[in-house]
Amino acid sequence: MNDVIIVGAGPAGLSAGITCAKKGLGVLIIDEYMKPGGRLLGQLYEEPNGSWWNGIQESTSLYEHAVDLGIQFQLNTPVNNIEKLDQSWVIYTDKHTFNTDHLLLATGAAESPVPVPGWTLPGVMSVGAAQVMTNVHRVKPGERGVIIGVNVLSAAIAMELQLAGIDVACLTLPKLNKITKNAAQPKDVLESLLHVSHMAPSPLIRFGSKLMKNDFMKKMGVTFYPKEGVKMWDIPIQLRKAVINIYGDGEVEGITSATIDANGEVVSGSEENIACDFVCIAGGLYPLTELAAVAGCPFYLIDELGGYVPLHNERMETTLDGLYVAGNITGIEGAKVAIAQGVTAGLSIAENAGISGLDVDIQHSIQSIELTRDKAYIQFHPEVKKGKRILKEQWKEYERSVKKLVH
Amino acid sequence: MTEEEMIVCRCEEVSYEELLQTATKYNCSPRELKLRTRAGMGYCGGRTCRGMVDTVASTIKAQERTQISLKYQPPIRPITFGDLGRQDK
Numbered sequence A: 001m002n003d004v005i006i007v008g009a010g011p012a013g014l015s016a017g018i019t020c021a022k023k024g025l026g027v028l029i030i031d032e033y034m035k036p037g038g039r040l041l042g043q044l045y046e047e048p049n050g051s052w053w054n055g056i057q058e059s060t061s062l063y064e065h066a067v068d069l070g071i072q073f074q075l076n077t078p079v080n081n082i083e084k085l086d087q088s089w090v091i092y093t094d095k096h097t098f099n100t101d102h103l104l105l106a107t108g109a110a111e112s113p114v115p116v117p118g119w120t121l122p123g124v125m126s127v128g129a130a131q132v133m134t135n136v137h138r139v140k141p142g143e144r145g146v147i148i149g150v151n152v153l154s155a156a157i158a159m160e161l162q163l164a165g166i167d168v169a170c171l172t173l174p175k176l177n178k179i180t181k182n183a184a185q186p187k188d189v190l191e192s193l194l195h196v197s198h199m200a201p202s203p204l205i206r207f208g209s210k211l212m213k214n215d216f217m218k219k220m221g222v223t224f225y226p227k228e229g230v231k232m233w234d235i236p237i238q239l240r241k242a243v244i245n246i247y248g249d250g251e252v253e254g255i256t257s258a259t260i261d262a263n264g265e266v267v268s269g270s271e272e273n274i275a276c277d278f279v280c281i282a283g284g285l286y287p288l289t290e291l292a293a294v295a296g297c298p299f300y301l302i303d304e305l306g307g308y309v310p311l312h313n314e315r316m317e318t319t320l321d322g323l324y325v326a327g328n329i330t331g332i333e334g335a336k337v338a339i340a341q342g343v344t345a346g347l348s349i350a351e352n353a354g355i356s357g358l359d360v361d362i363q364h365s366i367q368s369i370e371l372t373r374d375k376a377y378i379q380f381h382p383e384v385k386k387g388k389r390i391l392k393e394q395w396k397e398y399e400r401s402v403k404k405l406v407h
Numbered sequence B: 001m002t003e004e005e006m007i008v009c010r011c012e013e014v015s016y017e018e019l020l021q022t023a024t025k026y027n028c029s030p031r032e033l034k035l036r037t038r039a040g041m042g043y044c045g046g047r048t049c050r051g052m053v054d055t056v057a058s059t060i061k062a063q064e065r066t067q068i069s070l071k072y073q074p075p076i077r078p079i080t081f082g083d084l085g086r087q088d089k
């Protein structure tokens, strides 16, 4: 029996483990991937102050710290089920079953695909897969790629691919259909891009964010948006073109792209082929909550947080005794927020495990999450704070309904 | 390839057209859409197409807020029969 078991060795899980171990608890961290670090491993970008955020270095230093503190790791080990038996949590993996009173789920996020005709061809991958191949395994996904889906993540990864000497032909939209919806609407995409304009050295986008404050201006912006796109790090970002097909004989050879109007409809006769040897699909991220769901946590769908999130309080406790959450399972945000949430989860666990005098630390750590969120360089959803408010209301709502049942 | 023929569920090879037509014909909830077409019931356990099946069904009726529309069932990762049936000592 371990004092604490953590599923997920990403930034949230590692920082929670370190926090628990510092308080003297015995910690086991389980992860299905072969390396610790989670999605932090692939991250590489320049911060506004000119320093570089290197995910591999950050992961290594968290991992080494954890090992120094005596934390045990089970890598290459997928958790396929959890359940509560006789007051304690049972964690099922392929070969072994583990038990603990305090279980933290720090399983992070997963990518949503957008379907495009031809997307089942070899050479088509999620944008996150291209990031892992390039930055973690140092393997080029191809020589020349097209990225379908324009959002914060795909823009950041396009830049990373370019740093690795890979030619990114363009970032462009998927064709509008009943599944792609907003992700294929130039106006919606432009709006979401304006929120990340600080990442774009292009004066046009920066200029745009000041100008296009109302809907009319946005529409104008889209109508007059240059057909060949605006360049960000020298990569054309095309909001007036959509990919209608990915072609190739047994593997990707190129894409067919067409001009679209301000509402996302294809202008017929405008089709052209662009040669490439790989295609990335970027449909955004959602919290990976499978284990919280099989455990029986209540959920709420909050678009600002990326999808369904398990109800939890500021101390990272779920409604189920001894079950905690931290990191992107609570909503899509950057790695620094995940690290801060891990600290809070670790302190809550320590307190519930009988270590006293942590109240002030816990309050500070909660404030520190807020501060980190305010300063975040990458924001996946502009309204993330609204999402957190909705969650708080739902938690209160849940508490009220439980009290009613008891009385 | 046309948009209609486009595959949404790779494991069970369910097309965009089949999903749309089924959803409209039977006014499907996400779960009914999954059961009628088998989209999301293949080897990967719906890890790839779950969100898309949800989205197609949401054109009929808005997604439930308080409940995950397509239920997760253990085991949530592929596991061999041997490992599943093994007794831990």
Ligand SMILES: Cc1cc2nc3c(=O)[nH]c(=O)nc-3n(C[C@H](O)[C@H](O)[C@H](O)COP(=O)(O)OP(=O)(O)OC[C@H]3O[C@@H](n4cnc5c(N)ncnc54)[C@H](O)[C@@H]3O)c2cc1C
Residues within 6 Å of the ligand: A007, A008, A009, A010, A011, A012, A013, A030, A031, A032, A033, A037, A038, A039, A040, A042, A043, A044, A077, A078, A079, A080, A106, A107, A108, A109, A110, A111, A127, A128, A129, A131, A153, A156, A285, A288, A291, A326, A327, A328, A329, A333, A334, A335, A336, A338, A378, B077
């Ligand atoms: C493709 C992708 C790219 C991203 N790029 C960026 C970026 O460039 N910048 C940025 O700030 N943020 C990025 N993010 C967001 C990222 O999720 C956060 O930055 C941060 O890594 C979240 O930390 P976490 O600890 O919550 O989860 P993660 O870092 O995702 O770690 C979760 C860990 O849990 C493990 N796990 C999940 N389920 C199981 C299971 N059932 N059994 C065993 N192990 C399991 C996973 O293997 C993983 O190692 C990206 C996310 C994704 C998915």
